[in-house]
Amino acid sequence: MTDKVIVINHPLVQHKLTLMRRAETSTAKFRSLLTEISMLLAYEVTRDLPIKHEPIKTPLASMHAPILAPEKKLVIVPIMRAGQGILDGMLQLMPSARVGHIGLYRDPTTLIPVEYYFKMPHDTEERDMLVVDPMVATGNSAVAAVQRLKETRPKSLKLICLLAAPEGITNFHEQHPDVPIYTAAIDEGLDEHGYIIPGLGDAGDRLFGTR
DSSP, X not given: OOTTEEEOOOHHHHHHXXXXXXXXXXXXXXXXXXXXXXXXXXXXXXXXXXXXXXXXXXXXXXXXXXXXXXXXXXXXXXXXXXXXXXXXXXXXXXXXXXXXXXXXXXXXTTOOEEEEEEEOOTTXXXXXXXXXXXXXXXXXXXXXXXXXXXXXXOSEEEXXXXXXXXXXXXXXXXXXXXXOEEEEEEOSEEOTTSOEESSOSOHHHHHHTOO
């Protein structure tokens, strides 16, 4: 795997992903697991955040302690609607992050994404963007979302997902070779309808209890 595709194979991530894959997992459990796994993904994706040291006092002594560098500003951008499930978990770990939204739906015939909503913080030029979506299947939605987000001139972009198909990775990096993908698993491929196999079904439907 290239350095632009990072598979997060932590045992807790893999265990929770397996529970999410099971067809019998309820909507409530699926939602809870997505929140939990999102926190673990955020932990791995933010390993390179810069820190600085500042003087503090503990109950016993003074010391110079590490904290996040305040100039490092993050914005989390879920690709609606399924990306909302990842957003909730990440905000628990990074409550000060700003949030943008991009709404896309996949035309069932052409599989081409259609944008219906776009709202970003005003200062994206100063921020690093974490684009989140549970699935990178054909990659078309991720390609369109990142292309749109590049127009706001963020400092950097990362794409975070639970599952990716090889076809989606190839498609995405043909268009955006500069943007790394962080994923919990790379599955076998796509079926004739553009769904990831073995996958976990439609993440949005399982998250929100719809069909």
